[in-house]
Amino acid sequence: MQLDTDTAILTTELGYMRPVASRDGLVRLDWQQAPFQPLTDNAIPNNHLDIACQAASEIADYLKGVRQDFTVPVDFAQFTTAMRAWYQVLLTVPYGHIWSYGELAKAWGNPKAARPAGQACRRNPIPIIIPCHRINTSAGGPNQYSGGSETTPTDAGNLSRKLWLQDMESHYR
Numbered sequence: 268m269q270l271d272t273d274t275a276i277l278t279t280e281l282g283y284m285r286p287v288a289s290r291d292g293l294v295r296l297d298w299q300q301a302p303f304q305p306l307t308d309n310a311i312p313n314n315h316l317d318i319a320c321q322a323a324s325e326i327a328d329y330l331k332g333v334r335q336d337f338t339v340p341v342d343f344a345q346f347t348t349a350m351r352a353w354y355q356v357l358l359t360v361p362y363g364h365i366w367s368y369g370e371l372a373k374a375w376g377n378p379k380a381a382r383p384a385g386q387a388c389r390r391n392p393i394p395i396i397i398p399c400h401r402i403n404t405s406a407g408g409p410n411q412y413s414g415g416s417e418t419t420p421t422d423a424g425n426l427s428r429k430l431w432l433q434d435m436e437s438h439y440r
Contacts, residue, residue, distance in 0.1 A: 275319035286322035292340030295392040332439040353387035
């Protein structure tokens with residue numbers, strides 16, 4: 268695992284991760300399987316590199332199994348009220364636990380909103396820190412995950428990353 272503190276890019280066995288931050292906190296986690304292309308000075312996404320580097324460092328510690336909770340601030344201003352509520356509930360899913368979409372919907376306040384719960388997970392711009400990887404189907408399987416690739420959420424690579432995160436958490440729980 269390697270962290271470039273000039274760009275906040277973290278290189279891991281799960282891919283390349285670049286936290287992007289505003290002055291108020293983390294706004295997204297870019298995560299892909301190929302190295303990021305060099306950016307021009309005016310295209311650098313992190314005006315607040317200190318927050319981005321904090322996020323990358325915390326993710327590195329999490330992936331090593333030495334961190335279970337994140338302290339990096341999240342900038343929720345970009346989200347709608349409903350999405351903010353979904354993400355606040357996702358943040359309550361305990362480390363090493365798996366909830367179903369129905370359980371997430373119930374915690375959100377509407378037990379019949381399993382499908383919107385899935386959509387909230389799919390649209391999560393800050394995977395790992397907002398732990399949508401802890402949500403599976405009611406049958407217990409990981410049917411979708413968008414972390415680490417722009418391919419479809421049912422892509423085998425995405426699903427294997429979700430399972431890797433779940434297995435890692437169960438090991439260190």
